[in-house]
Amino acid sequence: MKRTTAVRHRRRSTSRALRRSGVLAAAMLTGVAVGAEPAAAAPPGKNLGPLIDGYQPYVGQSSCNSTEQPGVVSFRSMVLAAYPGTGDSGILRGCSVGGQSEHKEGRAWDWRVSAFTQHATADDLLNWLLATDKYGNRHALLRRFGIMYIIWDRQIFRAYNPDAGWQPYSCSGVTDCHQDHVHFSFGWPGALQQTSWWAGGSFGKQTVGFYQPSNGTWHLRNTHSSGPSDLAFAFGATGARPITGDWNADGKTTIGYYQPSNATFNLRNTNNAGPADHSFAFGPPGMVPLAGDWNNDGKTTVGFYRPSDGSFHLRDTLNAGPSDHSFRFGPPGMIPVTGDWNNDGKTTVGYYNPTDGTWHLNDQNDSSAAEANFRFGPPGMRPVTGDWNADGKTTIGYYRPSDGTYVLRNALSDGPADHVFNFGPASMAPVAGDWDKA
Numbered sequence: 001m002k003r004t005t006a007v008r009h010r011r012r013s014t015s016r017a018l019r020r021s022g023v024l025a026a027a028m029l030t031g032v033a034v035g036a037e038p039a040a041a042a043p044p045g046k047n048l049g050p051l052i053d054g055y056q057p058y059v060g061q062s063s064c065n066s067t068e069q070p071g072v073v074s075f076r077s078m079v080l081a082a083y084p085g086t087g088d089s090g091i092l093r094g095c096s097v098g099g100q101s102e103h104k105e106g107r108a109w110d111w112r113v114s115a116f117t118q119h120a121t122a123d124d125l126l127n128w129l130l131a132t133d134k135y136g137n138r139h140a141l142l143r144r145f146g147i148m149y150i151i152w153d154r155q156i157f158r159a160y161n162p163d164a165g166w167q168p169y170s171c172s173g174v175t176d177c178h179q180d181h182v183h184f185s186f187g188w189p190g191a192l193q194q195t196s197w198w199a200g201g202s203f204g205k206q207t208v209g210f211y212q213p214s215n216g217t218w219h220l221r222n223t224h225s226s227g228p229s230d231l232a233f234a235f236g237a238t239g240a241r242p243i244t245g246d247w248n249a250d251g252k253t254t255i256g257y258y259q260p261s262n263a264t265f266n267l268r269n270t271n272n273a274g275p276a277d278h279s280f281a282f283g284p285p286g287m288v289p290l291a292g293d294w295n296n297d298g299k300t301t302v303g304f305y306r307p308s309d310g311s312f313h314l315r316d317t318l319n320a321g322p323s324d325h326s327f328r329f330g331p332p333g334m335i336p337v338t339g340d341w342n343n344d345g346k347t348t349v350g351y352y353n354p355t356d357g358t359w360h361l362n363d364q365n366d367s368s369a370a371e372a373n374f375r376f377g378p379p380g381m382r383p384v385t386g387d388w389n390a391d392g393k394t395t396i397g398y399y400r401p402s403d404g405t406y407v408l409r410n411a412l413s414d415g416p417a418d419h420v421f422n423f424g425p426a427s428m429a430p431v432a433g434d435w436d437k438a
Contacts, residue, residue, distance in 0.1 A: 005154075042128035043082040046197065046343055046392040048144065050135035050251040050298070053436065055159045055194050056187035058147040064095035064104040071198060072109050075145060075184070079111060083121055087112035089181045102148070107191035108184060115153040115179035122152060122182055130157070133251065134298040134345075135276035138162065144197040146190015151183040157282045159187075202418065206253070206386035207435065208399075208406050210428035211242035218242070218255055219428075220435045222273060224388065224408065224419040231435060233273045243267075244433045245291040245300025247278060247318060251432025258289035258302075265289065265302050267318065271435060280320045283313055290314070290346025292338040294325060294365065301348075305336035312336065312349050314365065327367045330360055339385040339394025341372065341412060347394075352383035359383070359396055361412065377407060384408075386432035399430035406430065 068091045080088060093103035102108035113122045128215035129147065133140035139162055142150075150157045155166040158261045171177035189195050209220035209229075216236025220230040236242070240257035247254060248269045256267035256276070263285045266276040287304035294301060294314045303314035303323075310332045313323040334351035341348060341361050350361035350370070357379045360370040381398035388395060389410045397408035397417075404426045408419040 002180070036435075042124055043078045044343075045345060048392060049434075050137070050249070051196070052133075052135075052137045052140060052250055053143045053189070055139070055143055055162055056146055056190065058148060058158070058160045059187055061100050061102050061105050065106060066092060067106045068092060069186070070105055070107040070146045071090055071146065071193040072184075072186055074193065074198070075112075075186075076109050079125060083113075083125065086118065086121060102185040105191075105402055107186045107188065107323075110181040110183050112181050119153070126150065126152065126157075126182070134296070135251075141197070146187045146195040146197075148184075148185045148190075151178045153177070153179050186313060203432060205345055205390035206388060206432050208384060208386070208397075208408075208423060209431045209433070209435070210399075210404075210424045211236065211257075211431055212424075212428055213240070216240065216257075218271070218431075219352055219417045219424055219432075220431075221423055222436045224406075224421060226423060227239045227419045229424075231271050233271070237266075241265075241289055242429050242431050243289045243291050243302070244431050245302075246293075246298075246434075247300055249298040250437075251434070252437040255431075256291075258287075258304075260286050263287065263304075265318075267302075278318045280318065282315055282320055283323075285395065287313075288336055290349070292339055292349075293340075293345070294347055296345040305349075307333050310334060312365070325365050327365065329362055329367055329370075334360075335383055337383050337385050337396075338388075339396075340392070341394055343392040352381075352398075354380055357381065372412045374412070376409060376414050381407075382430055384432050387434075397432075399428075401427045404428060 006188050016366045072091055076088060082151040089112040091106055091109050093101055095104055129141045130139050132138050141437055142159060148159050151169055152283060154169050154171060157166050207222055207224060209218060211218055217234045220231040222230045235255055236257050239261060240259055243256045243258055244253050247267050254269055256265060256272050258265050263283050264279060266282045267278040269277045276389060282302060283304045288308055290303035290305055291300050293299060295316050301315055301318055303312060310330050311328045314325040316324040329349060330351045334353055337350045337352055338347050343365050348362050348365045352359055357377045361372040363371045376396055377398040381400055384397045384399050385394050387393060388408050395410050395412055397406060399406055404424050405422050407417045410418045
């Protein structure tokens, strides 16, 4: 029951553009129809890392209540906001109406959309839910939302039998055949917002560590608290500057160093002593090293900041070669920072002004004006950035070199710290990452 009309979806962000390449493949695998360009694009994505929920088993309705479950309510709001020309055909159903239905437990929703005039719009959302993500997880968002099955236009997709793809659905009439709505039934974890899309604390929390330049040792901690190192090992060289990232896209942050004397990057895929897995030169000597996923492919690569002119130079692959992105942002002599400030999956840049303790963050990796400007902390600190609460968004913090204190905040604004603790001796080089893939 496949249809073969052309895919011409447009995406309004880099992360959506990357999803586009998976839409046709997902449709071929599942049998979802691919129509003309829809009036709106799928909801915004999240950068949730490679860890993912399993497929929902079939758990049919066994009780009846009048409570709309929070995961279903939030999913409905998200879809209706993304597709304003569509409607809501309801979550709840009366206990005496029809047979067994998850509507009666508040964990099913009917999205009002026409198979005759809005097929492309429905397919845009379904392709988004069923696409393989950048880590190779099939049907990724279906699993992250905890959706159990979908019925649409005489077909059903069962999460508990995903390899079967879309299968014929026996029915009679427009409504019974789900040609005037798409039906979504959720497992209980998705209905209660316990899956990875909603449960931010379950995946990808970043914590801090420090690099000791005097002996090239790393000390990493898995919690936002004082205490001993969870990992301690040597990897470095005299005069090296530490750098961290997910170099092999396995979901774990590991270590590396930049040697300013010869502009070489030396990166390791595990957090222990041993030889570098990647060694290459990039840029002139004496720069400030950077790390980030500049193109949202799931892999961290490198870059450098030139303090003399405030320019950033970023590379999309872990090897020698020219910059893939070069631009100026901010005045000379700042301290560069990087992060996914808006949770679109792409790392962008910013800078911390040590003279006044202000932060200036850019969502575009270009010379445009900063999207965020604020003060956090006193002047003269060492900035540190990370996703401290696993919500997919990088926020800010600072390290006080006088006493080895970390001060972290979960929002991109001035305000009180969410975490304050000492870790290690004074005057170390602070680092951040998800060391234990938790």
